[in-house]
Amino acid sequence: MIIxxxxxxxxxxxxxxxxxxxxxxxxxxxxxxxxxxxRATAAKLLKAMAHAGLxxxxxxxxxxxxxARRPAAISIAEVVAAIDGDIGLTQCSxxxxxxxxxxxxxxxxxxxxxxRAVGAALSAISLAEMIGPLAFAxxxxxxxxxxxxxxFMDEPPR
Amino acid sequence: MIIxxxxxxxxxxxxxxxxxxxxxxxxxxxxxxxxxxxRATAAKLLKAMAHAGLxxxxxxxxxxxxxARRPAAISIAEVVAAIDGDIGLTQCSxxxxxxxxxxxxxxxxxxxxxxRAVGAALSAISLAEMIGPLAFAxxxxxxxxxxxxxxFMDEPPR
DNA sequence: ACCAATTCGGACCGGATTGGTACGCAATAG
DNA sequence: CTATTGCGTACCAATCCGGTCCGAATTGGT
Numbered sequence: 575m576i577i578x579x580x581x582x583x584x585x586x587x588x589x590x591x592x593x594x595x596x597x598x599x600x601x602x603x604x605x606x607x608x609x610x611x612x613r614a615t616a617a618k619l620l621k622a623m624a625h626a627g628l629x630x631x632x633x634x635x636x637x638x639x640x641x642a643r644r645p646a647a648i649s650i651a652e653v654v655a656a657i658d659g660d661i662g663l664t665q666c667s668x669x670x671x672x673x674x675x676x677x678x679x680x681x682x683x684x685x686x687x688x689x690r691a692v693g694a695a696l697s698a699i700s701l702a703e704m705i706g707p708l709a710f711a712x713x714x715x716x717x718x719x720x721x722x723x724x725x726f727m728d729e730p731p732r
Numbered sequence: 733m734i735i736x737x738x739x740x741x742x743x744x745x746x747x748x749x750x751x752x753x754x755x756x757x758x759x760x761x762x763x764x765x766x767x768x769x770x771r772a773t774a775a776k777l778l779k780a781m782a783h784a785g786l787x788x789x790x791x792x793x794x795x796x797x798x799x800a801r802r803p804a805a806i807s808i809a810e811v812v813a814a815i816d817g818d819i820g821l822t823q824c825s826x827x828x829x830x831x832x833x834x835x836x837x838x839x840x841x842x843x844x845x846x847x848r849a850v851g852a853a854l855s856a857i858s859l860a861e862m863i864g865p866l867a868f869a870x871x872x873x874x875x876x877x878x879x880x881x882x883x884f885m886d887e888p889p890r
Numbered sequence: 891a892c893c894a895a896t897t898c899g900g901a902c903c904g905g906a907t908t909g910g911t912a913c914g915c916a917a918t919a920g
Numbered sequence: 921c922t923a924t925t926g927c928g929t930a931c932c933a934a935t936c937c938g939g940t941c942c943g944a945a946t947t948g949g950t
Contacts, residue, residue, distance in 0.1 A: 575816030577735050577850065579937070583822045601897070614940060621899065634946035635896050650846075658733030664741045665734060681748055681862050688808075688853050692735065695849040704842055739909070759925070772911050779927070792918025793924045892950085899944070908935075916927070 578654065584611055585619045585657040586650060586704070592629065593645035593701035601638040619657060626656035641701075650704065651696035661696065663689045736812065742769055743777045743815040744808060744862070750787065751803035751859035757796040777815060784814035799859075808862070809854035819854065821847045 578586075587609050592600065600608075606616035620639050624631045628648060629639045641648065655661060664685050736744075745767050750758065758766075764774035778797050781787045786806060787797045799806065813819060822843050 575737065575740070575812070575819055577819065577821045579733065581938070582733070603897090612939070615938070617898075618939080624898085631898060632946085633896080633898050633944090635948060637897050637946075639898090654733070661733055661735065663735045665738060679745065680752075681744060684857060684862055688857065691853045692850055695846055695853075699842060699846065737908075761925090770910070773909080775926080776910080782926090789926060790918085791916075791924090791926045792920095794919070795917090795925045797926090893948100894950100895946105895948085897944105897946080899942105901943095902939105902941075904937105904939085906935105906937080909933085911930105911932075913930085914928090916925100918923100918925085920921100920923090 579658055581615075581619065582654045582658045584609075584615065585623065585653050587611070588616060588619050589623065589628070589641075589648065589653045589701055590704045592639065592641050593648070594705050596641055596645055599632070599636070599638040599640050605639065623653065623656050626652070628652060628656055644702070645705070646700050646702035648701045649697045650699050650701070651693060653701075654696060661689075661693055663692065737816050739773075739777065740812045740816045742767075742773065743781065743811050745769070746774060746777050747781065747786070747799075747806065747811045747859055748862045750797065750799050751806070752863050754799055754803055757790070757794070757798050759796040763797065781811065781814050784810070786810060786814055802860070803863070804858050804860035806859045807855045808857050808859070809851060811859075812854060819847075819851050821850065 588605060588611070591605060591609050602617040602620055603613055605611075605620065606613040609616065620629060620631070623629045624639070628642055630642045631637070631639050651661065746763060746769070749763060749767050760775040760778055761771055763769075763778065764771040767774065769777075778787060778789070782789045782797070786800055788800045789795070789797050809819065
């Protein structure tokens with residue numbers, strides 16, 4: 575199974591590209607060319623990110639997109655959430671109301687915990703870190719998972 | 733965005749139900765009734781798990797399903813993988829060949845690391861733990877994920 | 891001050907994947 | 921032998937994803 579949608583994946587690529595040139599103002603077409611993505615798709619992604627406040631857009635000639643904050647202040651989780659919506663493992667993590675099993679399903683509280691762990695993993699890495707070489711723990715400690723805990727937690731979110 | 737597919741979610745519910753009664757031999761119909769799932773769907777899930785070797789099936793009258801191992805020896809990751817296939821964040825994590833961006837895309841190594849983290853989170857919890865109360869650290873340190881953000885679990889859109 | 895080029899913004903549509911179902915076959919216990 | 925149960929295949933429906941189109945806003949030139 576693939577966790578991230580293609581669009582979310584592309585969105586991170588676009589955001590990373592913007593982070594690599596934080597000073598320049600780039601048009602949607604230029605970004606599409608640089609990332610080898612279809613123009614319309616890149617435009618759609620940028621639109622979503624602008625809506626979420628991650629990038630600022632200026633119209634008219636000499637317009638274009640630019641990151642709204644410093645690359646180090648934008649996490650992967652935010653980019654993904656801007657495109658695909660909030661992150662949740664299961665249906666009931668996102669729409670609690672839709673799950674009529676709430677009362678007797680014993681798995682729900684556990685999902686919430688795993689949920690936070692996954693979210694933390696995506697929140698812990700910023701666009702700035704995405705540009706350079708591996709900047710955070712290479713997860714060597716995860717090869718043997720060892721229950722009980724603190725799964726990702728060797729990486730305090732800054 | 734929802735990470736687990738509905739079927740994978742259901743699969744965990746079914747597996748958890750089996751783990752709650754490890755001695756009993758349960759028919760697909762009985763499991764479906766207990767979990768309030770459609771019979772055909774439950775059967776499909778059980779078949780997939782049997783194929784992956786997580787449950788054993790015996791046919792004929794008085795047949796049914798049973799966990800192949802002790803509940804503590806089956807991880808959530810295995811159940812999910814049995815139904816949805818291997819876990820990967822992005823397309824290129826699963827089919828490396830399909831990504832022609834391999835050479836210049838700077839984000840790929842990072843994905844692999846996050847990938848391991850997610851996999852570890854799902855591998856770290858077993859069916860046995862899924863039955864009882866929260867058995868591992870609820871990741872309380874991440875409840876405030878950083879900066880403005882508040883990415884998860886609040887639920888604004890729509 | 892107007893016009894026009896350029897750029898973003900929202901609505902729409904086709905297609906693929908997923909979720910769910912139905913039917914016929916194989917195996918086993920009574 | 922027969923009834924019950926799982927096994928496999930094939931099929932249908934629906935949601936969601938990915939992509940394209942056309943309209944709205946803004947700046948720069950004239």
